[in-house]
Amino acid sequence: MTLDLLPLINVIAREGRIEEELFLTTFLWEEGKHVDFFQRFLGAIGVGTADLRSYQTPAYEKVFYEILPERLHSLHDDPSPANMVRASTTYNLAVEGIMAESGYNTYFTIIDGHKILPGARKGISLIKLDESRHIAYGIFLISRLIAENPGLFSIVEEVMAEMLEYAKDITEQSYGQFPDNPFGYPPSVFIEYTVLQYTKRMARISKARGQSLDEIYKDTRKVIEDEDS
16 A cells, blocks of 8 residues: 555646645555554564465455556556546545455454454554545545546446445455354444445545535535644
8 A cells, every 4th residue: 555655646746736745745654654553563463474465365465466556556657637536546435445444344343342452443543543534635636536527437436336346355255264253243244334435435426526626625625624623
């Protein structure tokens, strides 16, 4: 996630959008912090040097090793609005807004239900605050691009539908690795949350089709002011 963000930052910088560029530098730093947190966590529980890739499902590998880097790094050669919408929808709305949020919900459900790992819960709760800002930026960026060209919304629909299926597959394939279901929750609990996140993101981004650029900026300023108050 840290490396795959770089092409988007480069595009925004080349366009001279200084405020967005400044925000994206904090975005990048926060993604680096997340890497550090999970590395510390794995070290603390004694698996810091273990090879855990066997736990990564085929759907997970498809998303994180193929789709995500390909779409972000394609911005080097094609920084068009359509390609930016495709890249940001994949990164911000789908991977962060659906998959990461669903993953953190799974953590919280298990940790709270079994009253374990209070330190990990606190750390993940702080990461979720970072992610909420990242998702909000993606919504702003995609909304800005759609307000300029409403036809780009079809790309959002296509990418989100595709990535929802991958998100479901990741959950189902992950459960397939543990047939004894050690934590006692059926996969349907987490898939329902995944679908909810998809629905929320689509409802929010759909608003941009009928908004002007001035309205997009006005809504964004209101979100910032509400967070500061």
